[in-house]
Amino acid sequence: xxxxxxxxxxxxxxxxxxxxxxxxxxxxxxxxxxxxxxxxxxxxxxxxxxxxxxxxxxxxxxxxxxxxxxxxxxxxxxxxxxxxxxxxxxxxxxxxxxxxxxxxxxxxxxxxxxxxxxxxxxxxxxxxxxxxxxxxxxxxxxxxxxxxxxxxxxxxxxxxxxxxxxxxxxxxxxxxxxxxxxxxxxxxxxxxxxxxxxxxxxxxxxxxxxxxxxxxxxxxxxxxxxxxxxxxxxxxxxxxxxxxxxxxxxxxxxxxxxxxxxxxxxxxxxxxxxxxxxxxxxxxxxxxxxxxxxxxxxxxxxxxxxxxxxxxxxxxxxxxxxxxxxxxxxxxxxxxxxxxxxxxxxxxxxxxxxxxxxxxxxxxxxxxxxxxxxxxxxxxxxxxxxxxxxxxxxxxxxxxxxxxxxxxxxxxxxxxxxxxxxxxxxxxxxxxxxxxxxxxxxxxxxxxxxxxxxxxxxxxxxxxxxxxxxxxxxxxxxxxxxxxxxxxxxxxxxxxxxxxxxxxxxxxxxxxxxxxxxxxxxxxxxxxxxxxx
Numbered sequence: 001x002x003x004x005x006x007x008x009x010x011x012x013x014x015x016x017x018x019x020x021x022x023x024x025x026x027x028x029x030x031x032x033x034x035x036x037x038x039x040x041x042x043x044x045x046x047x048x049x050x051x052x053x054x055x056x057x058x059x060x061x062x063x064x065x066x067x068x069x070x071x072x073x074x075x076x077x078x079x080x081x082x083x084x085x086x087x088x089x090x091x092x093x094x095x096x097x098x099x100x101x102x103x104x105x106x107x108x109x110x111x112x113x114x115x116x117x118x119x120x121x122x123x124x125x126x127x128x129x130x131x132x133x134x135x136x137x138x139x140x141x142x143x144x145x146x147x148x149x150x151x152x153x154x155x156x157x158x159x160x161x162x163x164x165x166x167x168x169x170x171x172x173x174x175x176x177x178x179x180x181x182x183x184x185x186x187x188x189x190x191x192x193x194x195x196x197x198x199x200x201x202x203x204x205x206x207x208x209x210x211x212x213x214x215x216x217x218x219x220x221x222x223x224x225x226x227x228x229x230x231x232x233x234x235x236x237x238x239x240x241x242x243x244x245x246x247x248x249x250x251x252x253x254x255x256x257x258x259x260x261x262x263x264x265x266x267x268x269x270x271x272x273x274x275x276x277x278x279x280x281x282x283x284x285x286x287x288x289x290x291x292x293x294x295x296x297x298x299x300x301x302x303x304x305x306x307x308x309x310x311x312x313x314x315x316x317x318x319x320x321x322x323x324x325x326x327x328x329x330x331x332x333x334x335x336x337x338x339x340x341x342x343x344x345x346x347x348x349x350x351x352x353x354x355x356x357x358x359x360x361x362x363x364x365x366x367x368x369x370x371x372x373x374x375x376x377x378x379x380x381x382x383x384x385x386x387x388x389x390x391x392x393x394x395x396x397x398x399x400x401x402x403x404x405x406x407x408x409x410x411x412x413x414x415x416x417x418x419x420x421x422x423x424x425x426x427x428x429x430x431x432x433x434x435x436x437x438x439x440x441x442x443x444x445x446x447x448x449x450x451x452x453x454x455x456x457x458x459x460x461x462x463x464x465x466x467x468x469x470x471x472x473x474x475x476x477x478x479x480x481x482x483x484x485x486x487x488x489x490x491x492x493x494x495x496x497x498x499x500x501x502x503x504x505x506x507x508x509x510x511x512x513x514x515x516x517x518x519x520x521x522x523x524x525x526x527x528x529x530x531x532x533x
Contacts, residue, residue, distance in 0.1 A: 019059035035129030055245035074128035101143035124148035180223025181284035294334035304404035311339030410434035438479035456494030470506030
């Protein structure tokens with residue numbers, strides 16, 4: 001096992017882990033300094049030993065630095081507590097880093113066979129320790145060249161502003177970030193920004209560094225902000241920062257890459273489709289993208305395209321409808337269907353759709369089925385993913401005409417479609433809301449309707465809207481009718497087409513199948529066109 005030494009430097013306990021070959025050789029080793037003492041090493045000790053012995057990680061010296069006050073040593077400037085009643089942040093981070101760079105590191109270099117150059121010297125921390133490691137990348141690149149930030153507290157007040165005002169010194173250093181995509185989701189304070197702040201900084205650095213291969217982001221799906229999740233990222237961080245014993249990149253095919261934005265799904269696919277998983281760099285979540293590819297070639301301007309949510313539930317039906325109804329020479333005009341779903345087998349993934357398709361609200365009690373309400377309120381982040389990542393990617397991969405793009409959603413997805421119509425009106429030219437959940441947040445979309453009406457009156461908006469609902473959806477019909485009536489005055493003026501359909505005898509789920517065909521004609525066919533379908 002490791003030879004472990006306990007050292008003292010001016011009152012700070014240093015826990016040193018020497019690699020297996022240290023006592024048998026005279027060579028010098030890279031050194032990695034860890035915040036929070038020996039915590040990360042002790043949590044992964046046997047696994048780390050295996051990596052060293054099997055040559056999967058270059059041998060190195062690990063030095064754990066203890067602290068009696070994380071809130072002081074690991075923060076860049078004083079700030080009040082993130083939660084009322086907790087300890088405030090002291091902001092001694094710069095002094096602490098100078099203590100390591102100018103005191104502890106020279107001491108370790110003098111008593112152990114380290115390779116003392118900055119490129120061989122790393123600094124790794126988690127949570128607030130990741131925050132102060134990030135600060136070191138900006139302040140002390142003269143001492144450290146490899147930085148591991150595991151679930152870093154970039155939400156800290158003023159940290160993103162600091163990175164905007166102070167360009168990262170580009171000295172060939174390597175930077176590893178990791179974050180769990182469920183971090184902060186149950187927080188009500190500034191820590192709720194844990195994921196978006198990390199992703200925002202990553203996107204900034206990716207565009208700033210001359211060599212993006214020196215930057216890595218690992219998004220742990222389902223991981224929360226806890227020591228077990230952060231410890232699991234520690235070996236991967238070291239492998240990417242230092243490589244394998246033979247000098248090759250550990251997992252060379254991944255070295256320096258952002259998380260896999262696209263990974264094909266190997267499950268049995270429907271004819272005429274492509275399916276892949278895609279991780280967003282705006283909310284850290286992974287989506288399954290279902291693509292219907294038309295049988296006929298695209299027109300010169302590209303295919304019109306229909307985007308839908310809840311792809312797991314109804315992409316297969318839409319794909320079948322498009323393949324059947326576009327076959328005839330005078331059938332439905334060809335178009336692409338892009339459905340956004342989730343890496344799951346069930347038709348609906350409640351935890352994800354409540355988050356993606358709603359605006360923030362506090363739900364009391366339990367859901368009608370007796371289960372707790374999932375986290376909600378991520379509609380804007382989901383729209384960022386669609387507008388800034390997915391739609392540009394679709395435009396690069398396929399011949400599409402995004403001036404003729406439509407959005408469809410059902411239930412909460414219908415709420416989302418109408419919310420998008422109000423808030424990002426120009427993103428799509430047609431909107432279809434099936435059985436929209438207009439009850440959400442005390443009928444908040446009715447409160448927002450004047451925003452849409454102003455756009456329609458001013459002439460700055462020209463789009464189409466279709467609302468469809470089953471006649472048996474008694475709890476939702478009144479809201480759907482009222483929303484439609486509010487928009488009737490703008491039919492033909494602002495709204496180039498306004499359609500409202502009640503499907504007799506259909507309920508909340510059964511309405512989907514009879515809705516699909518008129519929806520596809522609404523999106524892809526000229527109004528009044530005679531089709532052989």
